[in-house]
Amino acid sequence: EAQVTQNPRYLITVTGKKLTVTCSQNMNHEYMSWYRQDPGLGLRQIYYSMNVEVTDKGDVPEGYKVSRKEKRNFPLILESPSPNQTSLYFCASSLDRDRAGEAFFGQGTRLTVV
Amino acid sequence: AQTVTQSQPEMSVQEAETVTLSCTYDTSENNYYLFWYKQPPSRQMILVIRQEAYKQQNATENRFSVNFQKAAKSFSLKISDSQLGDTAMYFCALLTYNNNDMRFGAGTRLTVKP
Numbered sequence: 001e002a003q004v005t006q007n008p009r010y011l012i013t014v015t016g017k018k019l020t021v022t023c024s025q026n027m028n029h030e031y032m033s034w035y036r037q038d039p040g041l042g043l044r045q046i047y048y049s050m051n052v053e054v055t056d057k058g059d060v061p062e063g064y065k066v067s068r069k070e071k072r073n074f075p076l077i078l079e080s081p082s083p084n085q086t087s088l089y090f091c092a093s094s095l096d097r098d099r100a101g102e103a104f105f106g107q108g109t110r111l112t113v114v
Numbered sequence: 115a116q117t118v119t120q121s122q123p124e125m126s127v128q129e130a131e132t133v134t135l136s137c138t139y140d141t142s143e144n145n146y147y148l149f150w151y152k153q154p155p156s157r158q159m160i161l162v163i164r165q166e167a168y169k170q171q172n173a174t175e176n177r178f179s180v181n182f183q184k185a186a187k188s189f190s191l192k193i194s195d196s197q198l199g200d201t202a203m204y205f206c207a208l209l210t211y212n213n214n215d216m217r218f219g220a221g222t223r224l225t226v227k228p
Contacts, residue, residue: 033216040123042205042218058215090159100216101149101209105159 002027006091006106013081013113021076021109023091031094032074033058033103034066036087043090049074050097081113116141118208120219127196128227134181135191135222137206145211148182148189153203153221162204165189196226 004025013019025032033048035058045058049068063085065077074093078085088110092103117140127133139148150162165173165182172180177194193200206219 035216035218040220042118042120042220043207043216044218045215048215059217088157092159098211101147101164101207102161103159108157 002104004091004093004104004106006089006109008109009107010110011112013111015082015113016080019078019081019111021078021089021091021111023074023076023093023106024072025074025093025104026072027093027095027104028071029093029104030071030096031100031103032068033092033100034064034074034076035090035092036060036085037090037108038087046076046089048100081111083113085111086113087111116143116208116210116213116215116217118206118217118219120204120206120222122222123220124223124225126225126227127193129196129198131196132192132194133196133224135193135204135206135224137189137191137219139187139189139206139208139217141187141208141210143210143212147209148180149207149209150178150180150189150191151205151207151218152200153205154199154201159205163191193224198226198228200224201226 034046035043047066049055091106094103146167148165152160181190203221208217
């Protein structure tokens with residue numbers, strides 16, 4: 001089954017404690033991206049990756065890091081989480097950049113930073 | 115800069131009736147894609163319909179259709195014969211050819227009443 005898998009689904013952490021949210025896709029997609037969803041703001045893109053070892057900033061990259069060492073994985077790293085990073089996070093993948101709108105989305109990760 | 119605006123935070127409609135969700139956008143690009151996504155309570159993001167800006171014909175997918183007015187930068191979604199399963203958040207999104215990031219609107223929460 002084609003899917004994008006995020007882990008964990010829910011996470012509560014404390015300010016400053018480094019965390020990683022994993023994202024994996026099994027469709028050999030080139031384009032992957034991370035979004036955060038906040039009430040009244042919709043989804044905002046954090047980072048995206050056009051292919052292995054190619055990543056770039058989206059709309060709201062501050063406080064986040066990503067890596068793309070393998071095609072299937074695109075982890076989101078919060079080196080020092082802060083309460084304003086409490087949000088719902090989505091990973092998405094698509095065949096390529098031109099089909100970014102036809103992306104497969106993960107199930108979301110609800111992150112709370114206290 | 116690209117922006118997407120959804121001016122209706124919440125809407126409701128009676129089952130079997132028709133409802134239209136509004137979306138306006140701004141971009142200096144001439145070539146772009148527009149999308150409507152549905153997010154039910156399960157949090158999954160589901161692509162409902164897409165429109166290429168160079169196509170004058172409005173896209174249609176079963177009960178879902180769009181009214182794309184390029185000059186006015188308007189992209190509304192019409193849902194005909196509304197069903198209870200249409201209850202969800204709906205997001206409008208823009209992807210331009212020359213930029214690699216997706217821009218989403220803030221969303222419209224649609225409730226279909228029995």
